[in-house]
Amino acid sequence: MTTKSTDAPSSSVLRYTAFATDPAGGNPAGIVLDAAGLDEAAMLGIAAEVGYSESAFLTPANPANPAPGSDDAGHAFDVRYFSPRAEVSFCGHATVAAAVALAERVHGAGDFVFFTQAGTVPVTVTDVDGTLRATLTSVEPHTEDVTAADLTEALAALDWPADDLDPALPPRIAYAGARHLILAAATRERLADLSYDFERLATLMRRLDLTTVQLVWRETDLTFHARDPFPVGGVVEDPATGAAAAAFGAYARELSLVPAESDLTLHQGADMGRPGILTVSLREGDPRVRVSGTAVRIGG
Incomplete structure (x- = not known):
């Protein structure tokens, strides 16, 4: 044996x-x-x-x-x-x-x-x-609505007033291999100020089977900044989240926030001192999302 x-x-x-x-x-x-x-x-x-x-x-x-x-x-x-x-x-x-x-x-x-x-x-x-x-x-993605009660709980855990959300990017749960709650900040300052109730947010995320909460701010038509609290994984924040980026691409396309054929740039990690750039590509006629980036070995 x-x-x-x-x-x-x-x-x-x-x-x-x-x-x-x-x-x-x-x-x-x-x-x-x-x-x-x-x-x-x-x-x-x-x-x-x-x-x-x-x-x-x-x-x-x-x-x-x-x-x-x-x-x-x-x-x-x-x-x-x-x-x-x-x-x-x-x-x-x-x-x-x-x-x-x-x-x-x-x-x-x-x-x-x-x-x-x-x-x-x-x-x-x-x-x-x-x-x-x-x-x-990615695998084939989808999005779904988030209930008013769950949105209220997420905002309470984040200590975000509802008025700090961008009404042009409505909250959704998006999936492209893992589930993410997408919340859009109205300002870059709101996104930069992240201090949340770790256990409270983790409890909500486990109930909703979320991998991260993706917080985004739209800089230009095709450029976004993101942060991803990840308490269910045992870390406060994920510096650059490819699965969430794929889910966000599906979300942006489904809500017609970007053209069906487009390349989006996501900046993530700058607020943590670990800047990274993710490219999210959408292709008309293909529901899947492509996420691109470089990688380098740590320690030589």
Whole structure:
């Protein structure tokens, strides 16, 4: 009888930051490129020890499921994502970081496919003047209304007066692999002033099965600033949130806030001292959302 390991050598856990070219920016993620020997408890333990908002654990996928465009299964992976407290169905920044790590260390630029709990996520890594850039394609997204009572509770937990919301961007719950409550601030100053009741917001989020609350402010027609409280993951704030960016793209398109064919720029992390840039691409006729960004290894 064989059992899976409950630990992993520290050298096997890579650390990359996504949506930045500077290791001091973007959103850090732990990455294990071959987690075949790890059970769920081990993965959760590693994620907690690493301490980032999420870590990604990759296992080579079944040869019956090769990546589109590849000639073998070497570019297809089963992927699980863990915060320091729990498993999450999908994580955008860890996907971008893991794909860049695969391209940089194993396969080179090209096409990959990640089989996640949320569904199949194609990822393409390109080399742009020596910088690796990953583009993930989300599962099919959707949005739903938020009840008045739940909105009231969210605003109370955030200590946001209702008048501080932007009426042009109505509250919604949006999904593109994970669920996010989207609330739009009327001013940049409102977005910058974030001090919330950690446990109260976490309780609401668990009840609504939310991964983050995405707080946004619209700077121009296609440029937005975002912050993402993440108390259910055991961290106060996520520095750059790819899954929320994908959900936001679906939200913006469904509410006709942007053209059906457009590229949005999301700035996130500046208020935390970890600036990052996420590109959200919408393509007419394709309900899925594409999220792109760079990633770089932390620590050389």
